[in-house]
Amino acid sequence: MTEQEQALKVLRDQIDSIDKQIHVLLNQRAMCAQNVAEVKEQYQGEEVAVFYRPEREAQVLKRVMERNEGPLADKEVARLFREIMSVCLALEKPMRISFLGPEGTFTQQAALKHFGLSAESAPMATLDQVFREVEAGAAHYGVVPIENSSEGMATHTLDLFKRFSLRICGELELKIHHHLLAQENTDSELINRIYAHQESFAQCRSWLDTNYPQAERITVSSNAEGARLAAQEVGTAAIAGDMAVELYGLQILERNIEDQSDNTTRFLIIGDQDVGPSGDDKTSILMSAHDTPGVLYTLLEPFHRHAISLTRIETRPARQGGWSYMFYIDFEGHVEEEKVQSVLSELESSSVELKLLGSYPKAVL
């Protein structure tokens, strides 16, 4: 045995012994999760037991990052623990998560980032169906885009919150990296047609204007659909993310073509569950009000008086005839906090309609 082989053997023996300990601990943790599930069922009475606990998961992941001393990066250890909790939750109850399909969309990537690989992700044809599937109990939770850092709010999602009586149980952010994809061995100079979702065209506009000013841009219902088409057509490319590359057997002609390098989309987790406080939460509400002088001031003043920070406000037409508006507001705090309750009861008396969409832990990963 050479000196190098000897040194490697010593280190690999150490790794084997550590792996053994990790393995034992993983199964011990899994058994605890099984016991947790039994307790949840036992104390639930007539109600359906709630296995997924976003507030607890957020606390676990935060603690993991806080105590991390490296050399593994905070986000990387959190990602590992994300997967550990995902398998533990699957032991308690396998989760079915609906998302806007087809397979390979950024929303599916978001679903897997949030719930881990042990959750079953179920593609839906429309956003409405994502909501409907959860409302009908066919999926435990749904994942929907709510805003993009360069393109603003996903207004269709906002409108659906008005129609459905589902709650927001969580949020996450996903860095969106778009690539230009085509069939294997495609000459990038011969691309004369590009498929993408309209949002992705908007997020890559300058790059496309500079690099493919002549190519025809064809809007499709999702990037995954564009990738599927590009996989079948010569001289054609699609804009899509990492997941689509393998799924449709495509080649990356150009990486990261988004105009803003920090292009990020925020997603919401929708469900039929009230989430307890995690200690670092957000609350979302929908309010409607008539267009009277000072209406916005009346609605926002209570937040200022109770020192509650708003993180987002969006105005939409209420579609109830005349000039009435719907306000979507995100703010810091949980509905179980006294000052949040004070603000909500004041708003209830001054706005036409107030709908609490939910309190949920702020995005950790």
Ligand SMILES: O=C(O)C(=O)C[C@]1(C(=O)O)C=C[C@@H](O)C=C1
């Ligand atoms: O603490 C719980 O309630 C659990 O079910 C355990 C656990 C975990 O693995 O840590 C698993 C799933 C929940 O979503 C939260 C945490």
